Every structure is written in structure tokens, then in C-alpha cells.
Amino acid sequence: MGRWEPNARGRLEKAALDLYGERGFEKTTVAEIAARAGVTERTYFRHFADKREVLFGGTSELQDMLTNTVADAPAAALPLEATAGALEAIGGVFLGNRDRARRRQAVIQANPELRERELIKMATFATALAETLRNRGVPDPAATLTAEAGIAIFKVAFTRWLESPAGKELPDYIHESLNELKAVTAPPSTG
Template identity: 50%
Template sequence: MGRWEPGAGDRLREAALNLYLERGFDQTMVNDIAARAGVTARTFFRHFADKREVLFDAAAEVEKKSLAALEGAPATTSALDLVAAALEAVADIVGRDREIARIRRTVIMANADLRERELIKHAQMTAVLADGLRRRGIGDAEVELAAETGSAVYRVAFRRWVDDGDLDLCEALDQSFARLRTLIAAG
């Protein structure tokens, strides 16, 4: 299949994920991914900056959609509900394919550098949410609590979704926020 044929990015992603599972992340080279996808290494670099970005390339889309959801919420929305709305937008993107999410998580958990990169991406997302809340005029203490709490709730919901075939990611997120509210009310 030539590089000019449509879907090269998706083929590259699929090839990379399968090779990462088969050989391990460190043992998989860009040339291997490109060959498996039926394209050149040059085509790979048109789609991804490096082989790690196959796992992390949705970050810009996630940030954009989450901020749009946060900014589009009514002015009277609480900080935690703003974060929940933003994370639901994230769930709409991330929750498209559970099997890819499972493979991605397996690959990341098997590599210390990728786990670190994943933590950095989560921290960046938390900072983006916090900045969005500040722009809405919410105070620093509430901003930090809402953004950090929302990030933790998202991670719990994501794990539940990946491991439970009966929930979609938005449902897992809604349930996790509901449990948090129950814990707060009981406290």
C-alpha cells in the first residue's frame, strides 16, 4: 500500500500498537512500524514526531475539546461540574475505542519512560483545566481542588471503563463523579 493512499495515520497507529505488544516498545523501530503499515519511514514522520507520539498524539484534540466544554458551560456552574463537563468531552474522544485504549495502557504500563510521559500528560491536562477555571473567575483554592480532584476521578473512571466491557467511558465518569459526591456528602 503506497503512502499516498488514505488512512496512513490509522494504519501506522495500528501497526505500532501491535508491534509494541509483540516486541515491546523499546525493541520496535520506526522502520518496523512503517513497513508493517505499508508506508515509508518518511510517511511515519509526517504523521508522528516520534514513536512515542503514536501513544500520545490525541493530547491537543483532548485539550481543545475539554476547554471548549468548560468555556461553554453556564456561568452558574460549579467548579467541579465545570471539570466534569470538560472531562466528558475528553471521554468522547478517548472513549471511542476500548480495545485501542487497552493496548495503549498495556504498552505504557510495561515501560517506565512511557508511564512517566503519561503522568506528565495527565499533569498538563490538570493544568489546562485549572487555567480554564481561573479564566472563568474561580478562586485559586477551588481551582486547584476541582482540577486535581477531577483528574483523579477521570483516572479511576478510565481504569473502570478499560476493565469493564459493560460501561462506556462517559458512564464510568458519571458514576465516578456521583460516588465522589456521595463520599463528600457522607463526610
């Protein structure tokens, strides 16, 4: 492929995921990823700072979607409702991408450095979400608790989605996980 071929970023992401799956993260070089994608190393570094970042592309866009959806929620929405709406919105980004998400998660789980990077990403999401909730007038510790619960809901739903057979999509698991959290926090019925 020539340098002019479209979607260099997408080709690089696919090449990296393929090579990480075949050879492992540690044994794969940027030069190999670039060659597999049909671009130069220089092109690789125009898109990604290092070989880890190819797995985390779109992180800032997801964070923006999460915080913007909460910020734009109706004023009457309870903090957890606004958060749930945002989680379901970002869950929609993954529609039809279960196989890619499974492959990416397998690479991350096989490497401690990548697991750490994933944890940092989730912590950053929680911090941004808490700040957005505070900007909506939610006081602490409620803002922080809601944000952390939201990220926990997302992580549980994401794992369930990856481990499930085809059928339900990530937003369905997010909705189910939220309902399960509500069920364990609801007062017992008298009856």
C-alpha cells in the same frame, strides 16, 4: 500499499500498537512501524516526532476539548459541574474503542518512559483545566483543587472502564466516579 493510500496516520498508529504488543516498545523501531503500515520512515516522521508520540496522538485535541467545554459551560455551572461535563465529553471520544485503549494502556504500563509521558499528559491537562477555571472566575486554590479532582476522577473512571467487561462506557464510569467523590465529601446525614 502505496504512499497514496489514505489514512497513513491511522495505519501508523495501528501498526505501532500491534508491534508494541507483539515485540514490546523497546524492541520496536520506527522503520518496522513504517514498513508494517506500508509507508516510508519519512512519512512516519511527518506524523510523529518519535516512536513514543504515536501512542499519544490526539492529546492536544483532547486538552482543547476539555478546556473549551469548561470555558463554554453555562455561567451558573459550579466548577465541578463544568469539569464533569468536560470529562464526560472527552469520555465520548473513547466510545467503541475499549479494545484499542486496553492495548495502548498495556504498552504504556509495561514501559517506565511511557508511564512518565502519560503522567506528564495528565498533569498538563490539570494545569490547563485549572487555568480555564481561573479564567471563569474560580479563585485558587479552588480552581487547582477542582482541576486535580477532575483528572483524578478521569483516571479512576478510565481504569475502571478498561478493567470492566463490555457494557457501560467511559462516560458512565466518569459519572459514577464523580458521584462517589460527591458522596465522600457530603456531610453525613442526620437521621
